Structure formats: C-alpha cells, structure tokens
Amino acid sequence: TEQSVLLDIDQGIAKVTLNRPKSLNSFNVEMHEQMRAALKTIRNDHSVRVLLLTGNGRGFCAGQDLSDRNVNPGxxxxxxxxxxxxxxxxxxxxxxxxxxxxxxxxxxxxxGAGANIALACDITLAARSANFVQAFCKIGLIPDSGGTWTLPRSVGMARAKGLAMLGDKLSAEKAEQWGMIWQCVDDDALEEESMKLARHFATQPTKGLAMIKRALHASPDNSFEEQVLVERDLQRLAGRTDDYREGVAAFMEKRAPEFKGK
Ligand code: T3D
Known part of the structure; x- marks a missing residue:
C-alpha cells in the first residue's frame, strides 16, 4: 500500500511529503506514526542539515482526518x-x-492542524493559490498544534481572534502581508523556490542556525534582560563550533566558507 508520508534524504536535504492526497493529506493514526518515524530518522541522521515539508496533490494538509471522528449516536x-x-x-x-x-x-x-503545522515551521513559503484556514471553530473545536500560541504572536490578537473564531480562508498573499508566513510565491515557482532555499541551508552553519531558532523561540516569554542572557549563553556555544571558526577564517582569507554543519 502507498505510504502516507514520503521521506527522501539527499545531499543534506530531508524532504518529507504528506501523501494522502484524496483526503487533502489529513492526519490519521497511521500518518502520525509514519511522520514520527520520518522525523526520528532525520534527527538521527547527521548528514541532514535541513528539512523541507510539503504535501502531495492539491492540498497541503487538512488537519485531523474527520472520518475517524464520526461516532454513532450514543x-x-x-x-x-x-x-x-x-x-x-x-x-x-x-x-x-x-x-x-x-x-x-x-x-x-x-x-486545522495542517495550518498550524505550516505556521510552526521556520521558513514557510506558500503557493499563491494556497489558503490558511483555522477550521476548528466550524466543528466546535479550538485551534491546536500551537495555533493559539503562534497566531497572536505573528499577527496580533485582533487578527488571531478573527481567524480562529470565524474560520474563514486566508489567502497566501494575505498571510504574507500579515506576517504569518515568510513568502507567497507563484504556484509554478513553489517547488523550485523551496528547493533553492533547502539547497542554501544545506551549505550553512547548521548548529548556528539551530541556536538562532532557540534564541528566537525563547524571546516572546522573556524580558530584555533575560533574553540578552540567552544570547550570551548561546553565543558562547556558537563560538565553539567548527563552522564559526571556518566562517571567520574564510572571511579573513577573502574566500567562500565551507561549512560542515559542525
Ligand atoms: O481529533 C483530534 O484528534 C483533535 C485534533 C484536531 C486537529 C484538527 O485539525 S481539527 C480540524 C479538522 N479539519 C477540518 O475541519 C478541515 C476540514 N476540511 C475542510 O474544511 C475543507 O475540506 C478544506 C477547507 C480543507 C478544503 O475545502 P475544498 O472545498 O477545497 O475541498 P473538499 O471538497 O472539502 O475536500 C476534498 C476531499 O478531502 C473531500 O473528500 P471527497 O468528497 O472528495 O471524498 C473531503 O471530504 C476530504 N477532506 C478534506 N478535509 C478532510 C477530509 N477528509 C477527512 N478529514 C478532513 N479533515
């Protein structure tokens, strides 16, 4: 039978493709389990320096598979x-x-969860024809998968409430304008643009990039005073990486750096 999650690892790039296109790549238990296994493989494979997540077919992901939630009366x-x-x-x-x-x-x-998974990634590109829908309110649920954390921080409380309580489709263009995603690109450019980014990241100082994420993730809950201490601690670690050493050496020698992700 067809895999629900496809994993391809090549030249430092792990590509994960959600693959239940008939139900717009909605999640059932099998897909969750395959996703978990794929992410475990990626975490344990030290050749991997970037993850690219996407979906097969005309949808990215429609959240929970609701056909698994349709209980009989009683x-x-x-x-x-x-x-x-x-x-x-x-x-x-x-x-x-x-x-x-x-x-x-x-x-x-x-x-649903598909929208909030997309919003939890570091760099989110969307095809111009794509939409983001906080569909939860339409079936009596609340945004999950971090949506109630992410949304007010990315778009502000007024827009977060509008999106979460109305459940209307938001176009990719608006999502970019609102600061919810990094970039909206033409449909036929999405694959190439996202691969271009992946190839770029596969040559970059992976440990430093991971620490940038950690610092930014800590930021919303910290005071300025607390956050500059986070910066101090992470900069200490960053300064001990091989890639930092290489970055400085390459700069001084006026050549392109060769980062190893170490
Ligand atoms: O339960 C828990 O574990 C808690 C966790 C919850 C997390 C959640 O994500 S809850 C929210 C669940 N998701 C939704 O409520 C979204 C449901 N889908 C939609 O609202 C619409 O399908 C879309 C807005 C995403 C797309 O609309 P449209 O008109 O482009 O497509 P469509 O015709 O509605 O869908 C195409 C097919 O996919 C269709 O099947 P069919 O008729 O061709 O056989 C449709 O039933 C199926 N599909 C779409 N979303 C789901 C789904 N099937 C099962 N589950 C889905 N979520």
Missing part, C-alpha cells in the same frame, strides 16, 4: 485531549525543536 466521544497529547503535541514539539532549519512549502490548502 457512542462515547473520543478523547481528543489524548490525541493531542499522544500525536499532535509531540509532532509540533519535534518540528519546532529540530536542530536545523525547517522549511514548509504550502502547496495548497492548509486547514
């Missing part, structure tokens, strides 16, 4: 808290904390 309600705890939260934590840049190429509609 049946007990499924424990969604358990699903979040067991599947969605670990997925989001792993993506967010992966010690390398995570690029998301949103090839089509990103709805």
């Amino acid at each position: 049946d007990e309600a499924p424990d969604l808290g358990l699903s979040i705890e067991k599947y969605y939260n670990p997925l989001l934590q792993t993506l967010r904390n992966l010690p390398m840049p995570v690029i998301c190429a949103v090839n089509g509609v990103a709805a």
